[in-house]
Amino acid sequence: MEQLLPVINKLQEVFIAIGASSDAIQLPQIVAIGTQSSGKSSVLESIVGRDFLPRGTGIVTRRPLILQLIHANPESEEKDQPEEWGKFLHCDSIFTDFNDIMVEITKETERELGLGKAISSKPIQLKIYSPNVLNLTLVDLPGLTKVPVGDQPPDIEKQIYDLCYEYISNPNSLILAISAANADMATSEAIKLAREVDPTGKRTLAVVTKLDLMDAGTDATDILTGRLIPVKLGIIGVVNRSQQDINVKKSIKIALGDEAIFFQKRYPGLSDRNGIQYLAKTLNKLLLLHIRDCLPELKTRINLKLAYSQQTLATLGVPIIEKGPELLRVITKFAADYCATIEGTHGNIEIAELIGGARISHIFHEVYFKTLEGIDPLGGLSTTDILTAIRNATGPRPTLFVPELAFELLVKRQIKRLLEPSLRCVQLVHEEMQRIIQHCITPDLHRFSKVHNRIVEVTSALLRERLEPANSMVDNLIAIELAYINTNHPDFASGHEIIARMMSEAGEEYKNRRITRKPKPSVEKPPVELQTTFENNNDPSSKRIIPFGYLMNGENARKDDSDENAASFGRDLTDRERVDAELIKRLIRTYYDIVKKSIQDSVPKGIMHFLVNNVKKHLQSLLVERLYIKEEITELMEESPHVIEKRNRTIHMIKALEKASQIVSDVRETQLW
Template sequence: MTKHRFCMMFRDNIETQVQEMILSYISNPNSLILCVSPANSDLATSDALKLAREVDPDGRRTLLVVSKLDLMDAGTDALEVLLGRVIPVRLGIIGVVNRSQHDLNTQKSLDDSCKDEQVFLQRHYPSLASRCGSRYLARTLSRLLMHHIRDCLPELKTRVTVLTAQYQSRLNSYGQPVEDHSATLLQIVTKFATDYCNTIEGTARHIQTSELCGGARICYIFHETFGRTLQSIDPLGGLTELDVLTAIRNATGPRPALFVPEVSFELLVKKQIKRLEEPSLRCVELVHEELQRIIQHCSAYSTQELLRFPKLHDSIVEVVTSLLRKRLPITNEMVHNLVAIELAYINTKHPDFTDAAQVSASVNSERQRHSLCLSLQIQMGVVFVLSSLSQAEAGDGGKRWKNEKMPSEEKGPVPGFGSPNKAVNLLDTAVPVSRKLSTREQRDCEVIQRLIKCYFLIVRKSIQDSVPKTVMHFLVNFVKEHLQSELVGQLYKQRLLQELLIESQETAQQRTEVAQMLEALKKASNIISEIRETHLW
């Protein structure tokens, strides 16, 4: 029952299968189409001509054979068709007379059949008899085939040569079956480490043109991304004049300061320097991400052998990722120490800081002179008041001062302090935000801001130079120098050799298919080489 059903399905689909099979041959532009159509049917509805026109609409490679000329209805002929006035084809139209069933039953020879065919053609188509018939068809097909081979042979030779080189290259990329596991593993690991380092140095064979990669991207991170970020940081960002004034006041204690205290400068400049730490650590993170991306770049473009051994590929990725992960906190700690070193000692004797210090000293000198003048004026005023009081006391015998009481001895509140039951809130020492700064306060703020900006620029320049050097030494160069030894130490173990060098099924199948195709191309090349051009004319 199952066999019968299969036969029925095959029989129902036979027309489609035959049509697809024919199209698979005649669609090839290097093929010649031999289109056979009976003369006793309508050629306009011929299935053979219909298929030929689909793949060869101009008829450049189609030869039409009109068969069964002897079976046409009485009073009709195929002269117009044979002359090419009905169906135009480039390779010609040839009419033939087929052998009948009676000829087959009586075992009529081919020579006798051809003679009878010629007799029929001379009688009904005398003008075309020499260009029709089975023998003429055989000679025409042989001639067309030879000329077609002669025309296509140079292109075929070139195509076979190119395909052979392509498939040979693909076969080489798949590699040969592994015989020495130790040597193969060591070779792959060494090649990967070399390609990884070359990608960083910019000497890799596969250089991308669509985006920056490897050492070029690291350079971009150092001098573009990190550099622009530091340059965009305002030395006085997040620091208002009231913040500066508050720091100055907190640094003077209970006594009003005659000079701008250095403690306030150090306090504020350290706060600004601390802002350089976050972009510095971000620079380390970006370089770490790029070193991680280089692993995939080498796997995809530089080391084709890794595609053969997926377990080895995963193990290499894991070892390199682990190495990068171990170096990341060490590098971060060193970058953190760079900022901590700048915070540990504010070097006001730095050569680039001399000008700002001189400005501050001049301002302080000016304030000192102003304070001395003010002090002299106060002293002179006190002397004048005391002398006046002495003269008044001498005049009235001191009775006025002896009879009067001090304000504290009188009843009632002391002037300026309010009632005894409602004291003033002495803890409210915040500086009003809307208050306008005095000339002295404005000058003090300007001095501190100028010193902060100058010293911040010095530190920023140092950080911008030292962070890339730190990242290169503790992360990039360390990985380059220890990558191969780390891979060999982690993977070059006898118990892992067999497991790591298990080839993927896809690669093995592709190698087999490519090898078979390469063998077929070599045979085709040998056949083409054996064809002598003298046989084609």
């Protein structure tokens, strides 16, 4: 199982070499987090046994440090090989002086970030070979802070928090939460952050530092035994060198001896489960077991990531050599997809919403049809308006019949109300055809941003060009209906037919109710009567007279309208006026329905002819004419910079994943146990 750790180290090197985070495939690792004053750097140096991390005030660790500790057997090394040395991934030099390692970490940080106090997620990888270390891989992150100091960025707290969160949110990361014992453990920022991503604590190991600096009379037994704050993987206490020890160059070896004496004296029952050496052994064991558990899933994840990257590369395509034929292919493909979306034969059928031809059909038969059906034929037209129009059409002469001019004037007014919803129908279809453009944008068009922009521009211009004829067609259809009111239309009921129908309705109602009018006083002139006859059910030969005013009784009478019109005229309407108004209303309603049916049928046909079918017919030829210009082909077919960058990044990722797949495939099943 010891051979598993080098496998993870190789995988980390593969992904860091291409500038990708190891989180790309969620490698198992140990991530150390803690505040700036928690002693995190001292813990890592004590595990290594050498001073090698930069020190100073404020933020010193500004980039993640991936520290790979490799146990080197001195007996198997060559005679001229140093006992301990370090090596960075970003350079080929071997560092035997650990002070030089400290300097190189600082220089590499400044090369990336400058002399400021900003931080970066780009890691530095350091390998340390030593016979005094156990095989272990740790990730050291910048210390958590609360208040910006000096020239630190104002949002430094959030930057560090986000960086730490990114690393520990990897479900395959073990979290080394480092806290100081001389501070209240209930306020530990490291443990709080660890619990956010690991609420069960199954991958968190807590380290308590500065046990020797606790207040006199206080004891850390409850903390170390987990009674105060339980942590699933345990809590280990350590004693680091003080700043005074560091200043006087006290060696870590001597400090480890002093640490053992401290635990024997202060916590004799817990001394064998605390200290730097126990921590290193625990981390080594936990990491190896964790790698063993994660490795099968890791193989699957690498293969899935490789397949996805290869698919992404296929969509990005390869650099184009013959640009002219490729431009024609892109144009033809777009035009075919556009027409297929309208026809409903596109291979990529949407299931979330209507689009293309289906949406246009919905506009015609649902939106437009229901809008016209919802228009009241007599909307905005009162009885007063009708009677006023009749009187204006008769002039100074009394008339025996309703003037036809009044009917034409009023019905034209109502027909004009069909214009606005019809024009709106044209606009809705135009908007849908504009939306189809984005639906037909293929990965090829994303590659060539200039071709993409020109295709959208030309297609949109064609749609705008065809919008005007479609609108003119609608205007003309309404104008045609207004130009000639055809009262001889076979579906139009004439005035005589409507009068006969009104008389029949009145007669039927009169028979059913057997209502007789009470005579008015003899001093007043009796109302004009329109006599009609019907057969009595009991006596077919009998005749009865129906008063003219009875035509407005029952369903034909509208009391509220009568009151309103009476108020408008300053008197009650006469029976003749009521009949004339009702007659005009019925004529308008009948003729309006004829025109409405005609418009409902003609407008969709006109839109399809002038807009939809015309665009389908001329789209491809227009695109070729406007785009396939010899002098502009080379410029048009230039790939977008972000596409080139993404392709290169994907190629590097595929190579890295192929190497990673080979590395994990070399691990035999027997090595897992």
